[in-house]
Amino acid sequence: MTTHAPSDNRSGPILLVEDNEVNRDMLIRRLKRAGFAVIWAGDGEEALAQMRQHQPSLVLLDINLPIKDGWQTCKEAREDADLRHIPIVALTAHAMDSDRLAALEAGFDDYATKPIDFPELVAKIQGFLNA
Amino acid sequence: MNAIDDQSSDWASRVLASLAPLRETAARSSVTLSEVAADDLAAINDAAARLTDIIALNNSEARHDRLNLIGAIKGYAEMLYEDRDQLHPAIVTSLEPLLAAVQAQTATESQQATFNNSDEEPGFILAVDDAPENRDLISRLLGKAGHTVITAESGQEALDLLETQAVDMVLLDLMMPGIGGAEVLTFMKSDERLRATPVIMISGRQDMDQIVACIQAGADDYLLKPFNPVLLQARISAGIERKRWHDREERYREQLERSERFIRATFGRYLSDDIVKEILENPEGLKLGGDLREVTIMMSDIRGFTSLSESLPPEQVVALLNRYLGRMTEIILDYRGTIDEFLGDAVLAVFGAPRSEGNDAQRAADCALAMQAAMAEINAANVADGLPELEMAIALNTGKVVAGNIGSERRSKYGFVGHEMNVTSRIEDVTGAGEILISDNTRQHLSKDYETGESRSVSAKGIGEQLVVYPLIGGAT
Numbered sequence: 025m026t027t028h029a030p031s032d033n034r035s036g037p038i039l040l041v042e043d044n045e046v047n048r049d050m051l052i053r054r055l056k057r058a059g060f061a062v063i064w065a066g067d068g069e070e071a072l073a074q075m076r077q078h079q080p081s082l083v084l085l086d087i088n089l090p091i092k093d094g095w096q097t098c099k100e101a102r103e104d105a106d107l108r109h110i111p112i113v114a115l116t117a118h119a120m121d122s123d124r125l126a127a128l129e130a131g132f133d134d135y136a137t138k139p140i141d142f143p144e145l146v147a148k149i150q151g152f153l154n155a
Numbered sequence: 156m157n158a159i160d161d162q163s164s165d166w167a168s169r170v171l172a173s174l175a176p177l178r179e180t181a182a183r184s185s186v187t188l189s190e191v192a193a194d195d196l197a198a199i200n201d202a203a204a205r206l207t208d209i210i211a212l213n214n215s216e217a218r219h220d221r222l223n224l225i226g227a228i229k230g231y232a233e234m235l236y237e238d239r240d241q242l243h244p245a246i247v248t249s250l251e252p253l254l255a256a257v258q259a260q261t262a263t264e265s266q267q268a269t270f271n272n273s274d275e276e277p278g279f280i281l282a283v284d285d286a287p288e289n290r291d292l293i294s295r296l297l298g299k300a301g302h303t304v305i306t307a308e309s310g311q312e313a314l315d316l317l318e319t320q321a322v323d324m325v326l327l328d329l330m331m332p333g334i335g336g337a338e339v340l341t342f343m344k345s346d347e348r349l350r351a352t353p354v355i356m357i358s359g360r361q362d363m364d365q366i367v368a369c370i371q372a373g374a375d376d377y378l379l380k381p382f383n384p385v386l387l388q389a390r391i392s393a394g395i396e397r398k399r400w401h402d403r404e405e406r407y408r409e410q411l412e413r414s415e416r417f418i419r420a421t422f423g424r425y426l427s428d429d430i431v432k433e434i435l436e437n438p439e440g441l442k443l444g445g446d447l448r449e450v451t452i453m454m455s456d457i458r459g460f461t462s463l464s465e466s467l468p469p470e471q472v473v474a475l476l477n478r479y480l481g482r483m484t485e486i487i488l489d490y491r492g493t494i495d496e497f498l499g500d501a502v503l504a505v506f507g508a509p510r511s512e513g514n515d516a517q518r519a520a521d522c523a524l525a526m527q528a529a530m531a532e533i534n535a536a537n538v539a540d541g542l543p544e545l546e547m548a549i550a551l552n553t554g555k556v557v558a559g560n561i562g563s564e565r566r567s568k569y570g571f572v573g574h575e576m577n578v579t580s581r582i583e584d585v586t587g588a589g590e591i592l593i594s595d596n597t598r599q600h601l602s603k604d605y606e607t608g609e610s611r612s613v614s615a616k617g618i619g620e621q622l623v624v625y626p627l628i629g630g631a632t
Contacts, residue, residue, distance in 0.1 A: 044223040046202045050230040053198075057234065088219050111381070117222045128385055135384070139226030139257070142233060147292035151381035154286065 037061035038149065039080035041071040041097070042115065043089050051084070051140065058146055068092025072100060075107050082152050083112045084145075085132070095130055102131040111152040115140065163221045166256075167210050170225055173256035174203055176249035186243045195231045199253075202227040229257035277301040278323035278395035283313040283339065284357065285331040289380070293326060296384050297391060310334025314342060317349055324394040327374075329358035329365055337369055344373040351401045353394035357382075447555050450507035450571070451519040451597055452579040453492065455483070455526065455549040458588040460500040463543060475542055476500060482529055490522035495570055505571055508558040516553050516600030517631075523549045523591045524630045530589070546588035551627070552579040553597040582624055585613050591627040604631035 038055060042048040043066050055062045063078055065071040068089045075083065083101075087094035094114060101107040114127040114135040127135045133152065136145050180186055181196055188196065206224040209217050232253050239247045280302050282293040290306040297304045305320065307313040311334050313327070325343070329336040336356055343349040356369045356377040366377045375397065376390050457463075457479065464472045476499075483502055487494055491512065492504040506522070507515030526549060534544040554575030578594065586592040598607060606629035613622040 044220065044227075046198070046205060046227040047223040047230075050198060050202075050227040053195075054230050054234055057237075117219050128383060133383070134381065138222045139229045141295070142230060144292065144295045147288045147295065148381070150286075150288040151292060154288075154380075 036079050036081035037063045039071065039074055039078065039083045040064045041066075041068070041083060041089065041094075042086045043067060044086075047138075054142060058142075060149070066090075068094065068097035071097050072104075072107070075101060075110060076104075080110060082149055083110055084115055084136070085112050086115045087127075088117070098131050113145075113148060113152075163218050163225075164210055164213070167206050167221050167225060170228060170253070170256045171203055171206060171210070173252040174199070174228075177246070177253055180243075180245045180249040183245070186245055188243070188246070189238075189241055192235060192238065192242060192246070195235050199228050199231045202231070225257060228253070232257055277303065278391065278398070279303045279305075279321070280324055280326060280391065281305050281307060281313065281316060281320065281322040282326040283307045283310070283331070283336070284326075284328040285309060286328075289328070289357070289382075292382065293387070296382070296387060300388055300391075302391065310336070310339045313339050317343065322352060323398045324353040324355065324391065326355050326357055326378075326391075329356050329362050329369065337365065337372070340369055340372055340374055351398070351405075353397050355390050355394060446558060448508055448511065448558055449515075449553065449555050450505045450511075450558065451516040451551055451553045451600070452556070452571070452575060453487075453504040453506065453519050453523060453549060453551055454501065454579050454583040455504075455523075455547055456499075456501040456583065458546045458548055460545070464500075467543075471542060474540070475537065475545070478536060479533055479545060482533055483526055486525050486529060487522055490518045490525070492519065492522055493569075505556075505558070508556075508571065509569065516551075516597050517602070519551050519553075520591075520593065520597070520601055520605060520627055521630055523551060523593075523627060527589065527591060548583065548586035548588060549591045550579055550583035550586050550593075551591065551597045552582055552594040553600055554578065554594075578622065582613060582622065585611075585624075592624045593627050595623040595625070598625050602631055605629070 038060050040048060040051055040055070040062055042051065042064065045066075048064060048066075052062050052064060063074060063080065065074045066089075069091045071083065071085065071089075072092075074080070085094045085097060089097065092100075098112055098114070101110065101112060111133040112131070114132040115138060116127060116135055117138045134148055136148065177196075178200070181188065202224045206221065206228070209220055209224075232250060235242065236247070236250055236254060239250075242250075277300075280297055282290055282297075282304055283306070284290050284293070285308055287308070290308065294304045294306060305316060305322070307316050310331055313325070314334070316322075317325075325339075327336040327339055336358075340354055340356070343352060343354060350373075353375040354369075354373070356366055356374045357380060358366055358377065359380050366374075370377065375394055378387060378390060467475070479500070480497060480502065484494060487502070487504050490506070492506045493508055494502065494504045496503040504519075504522075506519040512518070527547065530545065530547055537544055552575055554573075556571045556573035556575050558571050559569070582592050582594060592611075593601075593607070595610075598605075605627065608626035608628050611624050611626075613624050
């Protein structure tokens with residue numbers, strides 16, 4: 025298992041949006057250990073505010089969120105001229121392909137199924153940051 | 156949904172059970188932990204406690220929480236393992252059951268996802284990309300879907316692998332140092348063996364012009380970075396499907412070639428190349444089962460050959476026969492006759508089978524005249540070699556015969572049977588040396604331009620009828 029150093033051709037931290045604090049803490053810790061700068065939000069409303077304020081290089085967005093769920097948050101980000109360029113990766117507990125397809129149709133750039141395969145997630149993040 | 160809930164709670168139970176060795180080891184006073192490792196372990200214990208609380212709940216919210224908590228435990232366990240060099244060996248050992256438990260279900264779930272992906276056939280895929288994270292990602296994504304992936308980090312390595320590995324498709328990065336994707340593509344398309352292997356180009360949006368050039372050069376599709384995994388899967392499936400179709404087509408083609416070889420082997424000796432080719436191009440026009448058709452039958456032999464052969468040394472007999480039959484075969488095939496049989500010096504040929512050309516009797520007559528004309532040349536050669544001169548008789552008759560593959564499964568040949576065959580044989584019996592005798596039936600198929608002599612009546616022994624025959628003297632001029 026290898027860790028990947030983040031590329032520096034995209035500035036801005038990674039925004040992790042996750043309401044489950046146990047999982048969120050784990051992912052923050054793990055992303056930081058892999059060398060990424062990480063900020064976080066606990067719900068969709070807060071996520072949009074963080075995106076506007078910090079212009080993250082990428083958003084990892086849980087689907088099941090309080091106040092504003094992942095679908096709605098993604099939709100609003102896509103409708104916002106200042107945010108629509110930011111890649112958004114859905115974190116979903118659904119392994120079904122129909123749900124994955126729904127995520128892509130909803131405007132997500134990619135998805136990762138929970139529990140997260142971390143090396144795969146890092147590879148995806150690298151893919152976006154290096155694109 | 157209930158089945159999945161049950162699975163995730165079963166999984167949670169297994170994960171919790173697998174924690175016991177780790178907890179026991181960590182509790183030992185002899186085992187010390189770094190601060191980071193202690194934090195990770197505390198987080199695992201915290202998540203495990205929460206997981207215990209909700210393990211028995213059965214609703215979709217609980218399932219989501221369970222997966223989050225398992226995910227957290229998995230994450231911390233993997234982080235501990237990543238730092239295993241700095242851990243007490245006993246911790247590493249006791250971490251293994253936990254890792255196995257958190258990862259086992261991941262595999263099962265992705266197998267389900269693959270299974271849900273229905274009828275997709277797994278493929279053998281070569282992924283070529285100079286960026287290790289892309290190779291890693293492609294391997295993971297496609298590996299999860301059940302495909303076997305080999306990777307190459309350069310164009311050269313890709314070419315080397317392609318030489319030895321029969322892959323179903325190639326994912327090819329466009330921009331690579333050294334030999335680039337376009338060059339690998341060009342090589343593949345110029346190689347007989349690799350030409351049909353589907354190629355998907357991978358590139359950034361900014362390289363669209365080159366992607367278009369690659370598609371024109373034979374690439375099947377393209378994918379933009381970063382990968383959209385669903386698109387990747389879809390294109391892989393389509394590519395593999397295409398390859399399978401191609402392979403199937405190849406097999407059909409081989410089968411066809413085999414039956415073509417069979418047809419050639421069956422007819423090649425008897426038919427001109429033209430007719431074999433026509434049969435192969437229009438196989439439905441040929442009924443191997445046997446059919447009743449009107450043909451013109453030709454029988455020829457060398458008068459007095461049996462007694463002649465008895466008076467000559469065997470090698471001279473063979474030399475005579477080969478020169479004679481060789482030349483006759485050429486002429487018959489020239490007139491698109493079908494040679495049914497050689498019987499010693501006798502030749503049985505048929506015009507109008509396996510397919511009629513409408514002027515079968517006329518071609519047979521022309522052929523017979525050409526054969527008689529060729530005898531002068533053959534005899535000149537015979538005389539030069541000190542061999543005797545030969546005289547040939549030819550009989551022609553037109554009528555309906557059964558044509559088809561006659562014989563058993565093991566040994567059969569395309570042949571002809573019927574009354575008209577016997578009639579032809581009777582005519583041949585009464586044909587004089589150097590003569591062509593044609594039946595009245597055949598004569599009626601010829602235009603008035605053909606010159607025939609006085610009619611004769613032949614009593615056909617065993618046939619019980621009188622036959623009217625004519626000597627054929629000259630062709631249409």
